[in-house]
Amino acid sequence: MTDRNRTGNRRLAWSALLVLMTIASAAKAELLIRITEGADSAIPVAVVPFAETGNLPADNNVSRIVRDDLTMSGEFRTLAPEKMLSLPSRREDVYFRDWKILGQRYVLVGELKKNADRVVARYELFDVNRQERILGETASASVNSVRSLAHHISDKVYEAITGVKGAFSTRLAYVTLETVNGKSRYRLQVSDVDGQRASIRLESGEPILSPAWSPDGKKLAYVSFETGKPVIFVHELATGKRTKVADYPGLNSAPAWSPDGRYLLMTLSRDGNAEIYRKDLQTGDLRRVTNHWAIDTEAMYDNTGDGLFFTSDRSGGPQIYRMDSLGAEPRRITFGSRYNARPRPGPDGRYVYYVHQRDGAFHIARTDLKSGQETILTRTGSDESPSLSPNGRMLIYATKQDGKGVLTVISVDGGAAFSLPASEGEVREPAWGPITQ
Amino acid sequence: MMNLSSYTKAFALMLSVGLVAGCSTTGENTDDGMGGGSDVQAIDQNGGSTVYGGDSQGGVSATEMTDEEKQAAAEKAKQAALRDVTTFYFDFDTSEIKPEAREVLVAHARYLADHPNQNVRLEGHSDERGTKEYNLALGERRANAVKQFLIVNGASRGQIETVSYGEEKPAVMGSNESAWAQNRRVELIYK
Numbered sequence: 001m002t003d004r005n006r007t008g009n010r011r012l013a014w015s016a017l018l019v020l021m022t023i024a025s026a027a028k029a030e031l032l033i034r035i036t037e038g039a040d041s042a043i044p045v046a047v048v049p050f051a052e053t054g055n056l057p058a059d060n061n062v063s064r065i066v067r068d069d070l071t072m073s074g075e076f077r078t079l080a081p082e083k084m085l086s087l088p089s090r091r092e093d094v095y096f097r098d099w100k101i102l103g104q105r106y107v108l109v110g111e112l113k114k115n116a117d118r119v120v121a122r123y124e125l126f127d128v129n130r131q132e133r134i135l136g137e138t139a140s141a142s143v144n145s146v147r148s149l150a151h152h153i154s155d156k157v158y159e160a161i162t163g164v165k166g167a168f169s170t171r172l173a174y175v176t177l178e179t180v181n182g183k184s185r186y187r188l189q190v191s192d193v194d195g196q197r198a199s200i201r202l203e204s205g206e207p208i209l210s211p212a213w214s215p216d217g218k219k220l221a222y223v224s225f226e227t228g229k230p231v232i233f234v235h236e237l238a239t240g241k242r243t244k245v246a247d248y249p250g251l252n253s254a255p256a257w258s259p260d261g262r263y264l265l266m267t268l269s270r271d272g273n274a275e276i277y278r279k280d281l282q283t284g285d286l287r288r289v290t291n292h293w294a295i296d297t298e299a300m301y302d303n304t305g306d307g308l309f310f311t312s313d314r315s316g317g318p319q320i321y322r323m324d325s326l327g328a329e330p331r332r333i334t335f336g337s338r339y340n341a342r343p344r345p346g347p348d349g350r351y352v353y354y355v356h357q358r359d360g361a362f363h364i365a366r367t368d369l370k371s372g373q374e375t376i377l378t379r380t381g382s383d384e385s386p387s388l389s390p391n392g393r394m395l396i397y398a399t400k401q402d403g404k405g406v407l408t409v410i411s412v413d414g415g416a417a418f419s420l421p422a423s424e425g426e427v428r429e430p431a432w433g434p435i436t437q
Numbered sequence: 438m439m440n441l442s443s444y445t446k447a448f449a450l451m452l453s454v455g456l457v458a459g460c461s462t463t464g465e466n467t468d469d470g471m472g473g474g475s476d477v478q479a480i481d482q483n484g485g486s487t488v489y490g491g492d493s494q495g496g497v498s499a500t501e502m503t504d505e506e507k508q509a510a511a512e513k514a515k516q517a518a519l520r521d522v523t524t525f526y527f528d529f530d531t532s533e534i535k536p537e538a539r540e541v542l543v544a545h546a547r548y549l550a551d552h553p554n555q556n557v558r559l560e561g562h563s564d565e566r567g568t569k570e571y572n573l574a575l576g577e578r579r580a581n582a583v584k585q586f587l588i589v590n591g592a593s594r595g596q597i598e599t600v601s602y603g604e605e606k607p608a609v610m611g612s613n614e615s616a617w618a619q620n621r622r623v624e625l626i627y628k
Contacts (some may be wrong), residue, residue, distance in 0.1 A: 064458050207605035209569055229600045230573065251577055251601065254570040267574065273581070274574035295574040311571055317530060318571050339530070342568040355568050362566060382612065403612060429569070 042077040042099060043161065045070055046104045049081050050121065051089035054114030057143050065150035066157065068194060069168045072393065072418050073158065074411030079104060080088060091124060100305075108157055117143055125157055135160040147196060167389040169197060171284050171433040172218055172396065173201075173211040174407060178425030185425075188222060190237065192433070193389075195344060195420045201235065202242075211429060212255045217436040219257035221245070221264055232266055234281070245279060254298050259305040262288045265289070267297040269376050276310055277385045278326065289326050298342045302349065309333070309352055311345035320367075333367060336374045338367070342385065346412075347392040353377075353412075355384050364397050366412070396420075396430040519544035523625040524608075525583060526618065529564070532578040535587055542583065544627060546590030553593065559583050560624045561601040562608070564617035569603055576601030581622045598628075 047067040070076040081087070085098045089111045110123030118140045125135035135156060142380045148169065155166030163252065172195075176187045186208045193196035202208060205273050206225035209312040213220060220235045232246035232255050246252040250269030257264060260342040276289040276299045290296040294314035301308050314321075321330040334340035339357035346353065349369070356365035356374075361381035367374045385398040396409045397422035401419065405426030408419045420427065522541045525534065534542065549555055561580030563572035565625035588594055607620040 106545065207602065209573070209603075209605070225602070225605070228538065250599070251573060253573050267570065269574075269577055295571065298568065298570045299573045311568070313530075313571075318567070331531065339567060341571045357567070382565070 013117055023428075042075055042374075043106070043163075044079065044104050045076050045106045045108065046079040046084060046099060046102065046155075047108045048084060048087050048089070048110075048218075050109075050123070051111040053111065055121060056112055056114055057146055059128065062146060062150040063108075063110070063146060065194075066108065066154045069151060069154035069166075070157065071410065072194065073168075074417070075158075075162065075393070091126075091133065094126055096126070096128050099128045105135075106157075106161060108153075110153075114143070115140065119143055119146055119149060121149055121153060123153055125160055139266065147192065147290065162393075164392045164393060165435060167391045167394065167432075167435060170390060170435055171217070172407075173213065173431040174427055175208045175211065175429040176422050176425055176427045177405070178422075188220070188235075190220075190433075199241070201237065209429060210254055211431045212257055212432045213428060214257050215259055215261045215434055221257065221433075223253045223255070232264070233300045234264075245281065256300045258301055265299040265301065265308060267299070287326070289323070290330075300343055302345045303347055304349070309345055311341040311343065321353060322352075331368070334374070336365070336367075344386050344388055344390055344395075347390065351412075353386045353388060353395060355386065364395065377412065378408070380408065383408075385429050387430050389432050390435045394432075396432055398428045399429060516544045516547065520548060525623045525625070527579055527621045527623075529566070529617070529621065530575065532568075532575065532582040534582055539586075541588050543590050546587045546592045549587060549593070549596050550591030553596070556596050556598065556628045557587075557592075558626045558628055559597060559599045560626065561599065562606060562620055562622050562624070563604045564620040565612065566617065567603045567604075569605075571600050572584065573603035576603045579621075579623050583625065 016131055039329070047070065050063045051323060053172070065392055068077045071078050079102060079161060083102065085102065086093065086095065088094045088109050091111060094107060094109060105128055107126045107128060108123060110121055113120045120138060120140040122138045123136070124133050126132065127134050136157060139149060140153055150221060151168040158164070158168070159167035170193055171190055172193055173190050174187065176189060178185045184205060186204045186206065187200045188202040188208050188334045189198050189200050190332060201220070202224070204226045208225070209223040209230070211220050211222040218237055218238065222233060222235065223230045224233055225237040230251055230253050231244055232252045233244045234245050244256050245264060246266055246268065248268050248270035251267055251274055253265050254267040256266070262281060264281055266277055266279060267274050268277050271288070273293060274297050275291060276296050278287045278289055279285070280355050289299070289308070290310070290312070292312065292314050294312050295318070296310055296312045299308050299310040302322070307328070308326070309320060309322050309323060311318050312330065313319070313322050315332065317338045320333040320340050320343045322333050323330050333352060334354065337358050341355050344350070344353045351366045353366045356363050356376060358376065362383050363376045363381070364378045364383050364386045365374055365376045377395070378399070381401040382400040383397050387396050389395070393412060395412050396407055398405055400406070401421060403427045404421065406419050407420040407427050407430045408417055410417045495580045519541045525542070527533065527535070545557070549557065559580040561576030561578070563575045577599065580601055584597045584599055587597060607616070608622065609616045609619045
C-alpha cells in the first residue's frame, strides 16, 4: 500500500513564492515557480539540511532543492528547517519521537562531501512510525551538477515512498514569446522541471510550436515558421544540429515520436486537407494514416505504441478519436462537450488527457478509457497544451494569468498546482521530457 | 465590425468618384449639380459631356461612348474600392465565407482573372481559443475556403498561395469576443 493513494481532497491552501531564482546570468532562468495550491492530504516529510564537509560549491543547497521538488509534486508537505527540533545527519542522531511530535511521516537526513571535483551525498530516509530506514545511498555528481544530484535524491525519495518512479531529473521544453517594440522573439528553451538551468535552443522572429521529445531525450521535433510557413524540424540537443523532416506544401505540423524513436507522426495537408501521416526517419518513407475530408491532427501514439489518439472534427467539431492500429477504423472517445482536442495518453494506458471546452471556457480534462468517465482537472479558463510527466503523476499545461501565458503543473489526482511564469513575456507549449537514466 | 470600416472606406471612395464625375458636369447642368446625394445618382444623372473624353469625340455617339466609358471607369473604381477590403472574417470554429464578403471576393477574383501575372497570398488565422495545432488546421481551412471561392470566380490555382498561422498572429490583442472576432480571419495579400 503506497501513500500516493492518500491524495484527493482539494482545497485552496496556501500561496507562497518559492524563490528559485539562483544560478547565474547565462542560464537565463526565466521561469519562476509559484505554488498556487497545496494539497491538504499531502504526506508530511522532513528534509533535514545536509551536513557539509569540505569546500563545497556555493549553490550546493541540495536539501533545499529536494524539499522544493517534493513540495511541487503536490504529494508531499515538507517541514521548514526552523521548525525542526534537531538537525541530524546520520541514523544515530535521529530521535523518532521528536519527528512524531512534529507530525512527520518520513525523515530524510544526509551529508555532503567534496571529493576531488565531485560532490558526494550520503543520505538515508526513515519511516517515522516504523522507525525503519527505507532508503540509503551514496551518490555523487561533478561540482557543476549539484542540482542533478539533488533531483536524483528527490527521485529516489519519491519512489521509496510512493512506489512510483520520480520525474524530478527530467527536463521541460517550452517556447517563450517576448514582444519588444512590436517585434516578436520566440525562443525554444529547455530547463529542469523546476524551471532552473534554462537554456535557449532556438530563437526566431516567427512562431515556434509543438516541441516533442524523442524517447531517448536527445532530440526535439518542433514546428518552426522561420521560412514563412510551418515546417517540422528535428533538433539534436547536444550538437544543435537541425534537420528539416517535413517541408511539404501546406501544413507540416503536430510532430509526435513513436516509442522506439524511429517514426514521427505528423499532420500534413499536402494531399488537400489536414491528415495524419507517419514518417520513417530512417528511410524517409511517408505513410498516410487518416483519409477524411475533416481536419485530422494532433496525433499521439498510445502506450502500446501500436495505436494512436488524434483530434478530428469529422463529427462537426473537434473530438478525440482512437485507432487501435495504424489505419484501423477510428473510434470516438469524447462526447462530453462540443470541443475536445489535443489528446495526451497517460503512460499506464488508463486515461487520456485533453483540452475540453465547457461553458465557453477551456480546461484540461481526462477520460477513463475503461469506464468512459470524464473528469475536469483544471479550473483556469484558457488552458491548452497538456503534457504529462513520464511517470504519469503530474501534468503541465499552458494557461493565462492576468492575460499573460504561463505554465501550470498539477498533480493528476488534483492535489496541488504550481505555475511557472516567464520573468519576461509569455511562456507556452510545454513538453515534459522522458526519464533517461 | 471590421468589415464595416472597410466598407465605409469603399463607399466613400465610390462616392468621391461619383462627385468627381458630377462636378465635371456642373457647368452644363447646374440645376442638377447639387442633386448628387448618392453615388448612384451621381453616376446616373450625367447625360452631358464629361472630362472623360468629351472633347475628342463629337456628336451623339460621343455622348454614348463617354457614358459607357464613364460607367466603366466608375465600375473600375468601384471594383478597386471593393478590393481595398482584404480581410475576411469567420465565426468560431467555422470556415464558411460570410455573405458580406462575397462581393469583395468576386472583385478580387475578377482582378486576378484579368491580371494572370498577379499572385496573392492568403493567410489564415484563428482566435486564441482551443488548441494551437487544431487552430493551425482551421486557419488553413479558412484560407482554402477563400482560395476555392476565388478560383470558382475566375482566379487560377497557380496565382494563389496559402499559409496558416493558426492562433499565432492575432490582429488584435485581448481575450474578449471583440478581439476574437477580429482575429478569426483570412488576409489576402497581393504579391
